[in-house]
Amino acid sequence: MSSQDQAVQSYAPGEHPDLPAPMLTSGPLFWIKENLASSWLNITLTVITALFLFVVIPPLLNWAFLDAVYVAADRNECRELGSGACWAFVSERFTFFVYAFYPSGERWRVDLAFIMLILALVPLLYDKTPYRGYGLIYACLYPFIAYWLLLGGFFGLEEVETHAFGGIMLNMVIGITGIACSLPLGILLALGRQSEMPVVRMLCVVFIEFFRGVPLITILFVASTMLSYFLPPGSEFDLLLRVLIMVTLFSAAYLAEVIRGGLQAIPKGQFEASDSMGLKYWQSMRLIVLPQALKISIPGIVNSFIGLFKDTTLVLIIGLLDLLGLGKSALADAKWTGLSNEIYLSVAVFFFICCFSMSRYSLYLERKLETGHER
Amino acid sequence: MAAVEELAETVASSIDTSGEPIIRISGMHKWYGDFHVLKDINLTVQPRERIVVCGPSGSGKSTMIRCINRLEEHQQGDIVVDGIEMTGNLKNIDAVRSEVGMVFQHFNLFPHMSILDNCTYGPIWVRHMPKREAEERAMHFLERVRIPEQALKFPGQLSGGQQQRVAIARSLCMDPKIMLFDEPTSALDPEMINEVLGTMVELAETEMTMICVTHEMGFARTVADRVIFMDAGQIIEENKPNEFFSNPQHERTQLFLSQILH
Ligand SMILES: Nc1ncnc2c1ncn2[C@@H]1O[C@H](COP(=O)(O)OP(=O)(O)OP(=O)(O)O)[C@@H](O)[C@H]1O
Ligand SMILES: [Mg+2]
Numbered sequence: 103m104s105s106q107d108q109a110v111q112s113y114a115p116g117e118h119p120d121l122p123a124p125m126l127t128s129g130p131l132f133w134i135k136e137n138l139a140s141s142w143l144n145i146t147l148t149v150i151t152a153l154f155l156f157v158v159i160p161p162l163l164n165w166a167f168l169d170a171v172y173v174a175a176d177r178n179e180c181r182e183l184g185s186g187a188c189w190a191f192v193s194e195r196f197t198f199f200v201y202a203f204y205p206s207g208e209r210w211r212v213d214l215a216f217i218m219l220i221l222a223l224v225p226l227l228y229d230k231t232p233y234r235g236y237g238l239i240y241a242c243l244y245p246f247i248a249y250w251l252l253l254g255g256f257f258g259l260e261e262v263e264t265h266a267f268g269g270i271m272l273n274m275v276i277g278i279t280g281i282a283c284s285l286p287l288g289i290l291l292a293l294g295r296q297s298e299m300p301v302v303r304m305l306c307v308v309f310i311e312f313f314r315g316v317p318l319i320t321i322l323f324v325a326s327t328m329l330s331y332f333l334p335p336g337s338e339f340d341l342l343l344r345v346l347i348m349v350t351l352f353s354a355a356y357l358a359e360v361i362r363g364g365l366q367a368i369p370k371g372q373f374e375a376s377d378s379m380g381l382k383y384w385q386s387m388r389l390i391v392l393p394q395a396l397k398i399s400i401p402g403i404v405n406s407f408i409g410l411f412k413d414t415t416l417v418l419i420i421g422l423l424d425l426l427g428l429g430k431s432a433l434a435d436a437k438w439t440g441l442s443n444e445i446y447l448s449v450a451v452f453f454f455i456c457c458f459s460m461s462r463y464s465l466y467l468e469r470k471l472e473t474g475h476e477r
Numbered sequence: 478m479a480a481v482e483e484l485a486e487t488v489a490s491s492i493d494t495s496g497e498p499i500i501r502i503s504g505m506h507k508w509y510g511d512f513h514v515l516k517d518i519n520l521t522v523q524p525r526e527r528i529v530v531c532g533p534s535g536s537g538k539s540t541m542i543r544c545i546n547r548l549e550e551h552q553q554g555d556i557v558v559d560g561i562e563m564t565g566n567l568k569n570i571d572a573v574r575s576e577v578g579m580v581f582q583h584f585n586l587f588p589h590m591s592i593l594d595n596c597t598y599g600p601i602w603v604r605h606m607p608k609r610e611a612e613e614r615a616m617h618f619l620e621r622v623r624i625p626e627q628a629l630k631f632p633g634q635l636s637g638g639q640q641q642r643v644a645i646a647r648s649l650c651m652d653p654k655i656m657l658f659d660e661p662t663s664a665l666d667p668e669m670i671n672e673v674l675g676t677m678v679e680l681a682e683t684e685m686t687m688i689c690v691t692h693e694m695g696f697a698r699t700v701a702d703r704v705i706f707m708d709a710g711q712i713i714e715e716n717k718p719n720e721f722f723s724n725p726q727h728e729r730t731q732l733f734l735s736q737i738l739h
Contacts, residue, residue, distance in 0.1 A: 379575070
């Protein structure tokens with residue numbers, strides 16, 4: 103090392119003071135150098151990216167916000183008021199997109215179900231919720247409450263047919279039912295596939311391979327048409343219910359494989375230790391094996407959940423009008439022609455918000471479970 | 478150590494060899510596929526007896542003690558533990574397992590639970606003990622293995638020796654009648670071996686029935702009532718430790734001892 107530019111000074115042992123870091127090993131300038139300009143390739147990429155953002159972002163912002171029209175009666179008025187996006191259309195249709203054909207006098211039931219869903223999710227997702235025990239009991243009761251609220255027909259609530267379900271509400275109903283039911287089923291299938299009982303194992307393998315081997319759309323078609331051939335004539339079987347069952351089974355098959363991966367990562371010694379303590383099969387699964395296996399499988403599980411939620415749009419194909427379906431049919435409105443950008447962008451934003459929150463939550467969960475476990 | 482030896486002597490003389498044995502293995506065979514691992518094993522263990530099993534690697538020591546709590550299934554012969562015949566009957570197996578504690582070479586603590594939970598889950602779920610009582614019990618045994626201050630940490634935050642002592646405490650919390658040890662110190666660094674052996678010696682003083690697979694001959698000398706030597710799936714020799722070390726009968730035992738004691 104050159105000794106001219108560095109003042110060489112010696113201190114008594116143990117007396118060395120803290121010195122400021124040399125230039126360019128910390129601070130914002132250092133960050134820029136390290137991350138944006140560490141090599142010629144890096145500098146080139148930085149410049150290209152900056153140019154790209156400079157070209158793309160301002161017009162996009164102009165279109166989406168500055169030149170956008172938020173209130174207007176129809177497309178023509180929109181065009182007169184501004185050159186940007188015509189959000190007036192989306193806001194006019196907003197309640198329709200959320201509740202679809204749900205009777206307008208009964209919409210408070212959907213709102214209430216939604217608020218109660220949030221209340222059920224808090225203790226479920228956040229383990230420091232006060233009175234979490236009661237919260238969890240409530241969360242277990244929630245599906246029944248929601249069923250009653252949304253469908254009614256007893257305890258003084260007017261019955262609403264599932265034909266009236268649609269829009270965001272339909273996506274939520276299918277997505278959340280699918281997620282809530284497919285996780286336990288997926289766990290059972292994964293355990294069954296590892297079972298020592300050949301019949302159970304074979305049934306699980308056949309089930310999983312069948313549902314993984316067939317596209318979801320096909321399964322939905324089966325649900326909407328073919329199933330009625332197999333069922334005894336006259337037995338009316340709600341279409342939405344059939345869809346829910348099929349989506350759940352489909353997603354459970356995928357989850358089962360994800361969870362099986364986690365189960366296989368558990369060292370044999372864990373099974374032996376819990377066996378040698380005399381824990382019964384279900385106890386050792388619940389207390390020892392699954393907590394570890396599920397923790398490993400979190401990224402894969404959430405991945406499946408996100409896939410499932412996005413796949414709820416496929417019900418469009420069998421004639422159920424989810425958010426995407428409603429949006430698509432809204433485009434045919436003569437008053438508001440040519441606004442597909444606005445509609446599809448809104449739909450995309452909705453799905454992005456939902457899926458991105460799931461993804462963030464999974465990261466939070468992984469980080470929380472990480473502490474202290476690893477050596 | 479002298480005191481321990483003396484104590485071992487007195488306990489040894491108090492063992493009643495005529496009474497009902499707590500473990501009786503007779504004519505037991507086991508195969509892994511076509512491989513005949515255990516051949517005609519006969520062994521009776523009296524209550525409070527402490528037995529050390531040694532022998533070359535691959536001789537079937539682990540397999541034999543794992544048959545005692547049926548982590549491995551034997552194909553022929555009888556194993557009776559605490560009056561319960563080890564057959565395919567699941568109910569019997571769980572009953573026996575909760576009476577038999579096992580300590581493994583690689584500790585096998587549950588990494589996702591605190592040390593305290595590791596020690597309380599067995600009593601709570603198998604013995605249906607109230608949580609408060611189980612925790613008091615766990616703290617009692619953690620104190621006995623001298624790591625009560627680690628109770629709220631996770632296994633991954635402990636040293637190997639500490640983990641193994643937790644594993645011992647975890648087994649003791651189940652109040653077992655028999656403790657099985659499968660090379661509890663062979664995954665440990667030398668300084669940790671002694672802390673674990675110390676715990677085991679103290680445990681031996683409590684008149685626990687113990688079967689230890691170990692190559693720690695010093696431990697065998699001070700603590701064991703009987704040393705069993707296995708080779709190629711058979712029990713070649715069994716004797717009191719003094720006799721075993723000073724006057725081995727069988728050629729293979731002599732060879733093994735000459736290798737291990739130098
Ligand atoms: N699951 C298994 N399948 C097939 N063979 C096995 C299995 N487990 C052990 N063996 C074989 O059985 C024999 C006895 O194994 P065991 O683990 O009982 O030996 P050990 O005496 O404990 O040896 P070590 O001192 O190395 O632990 C070995 O030859 C081993 O290769
Ligand atoms: Mg072994």
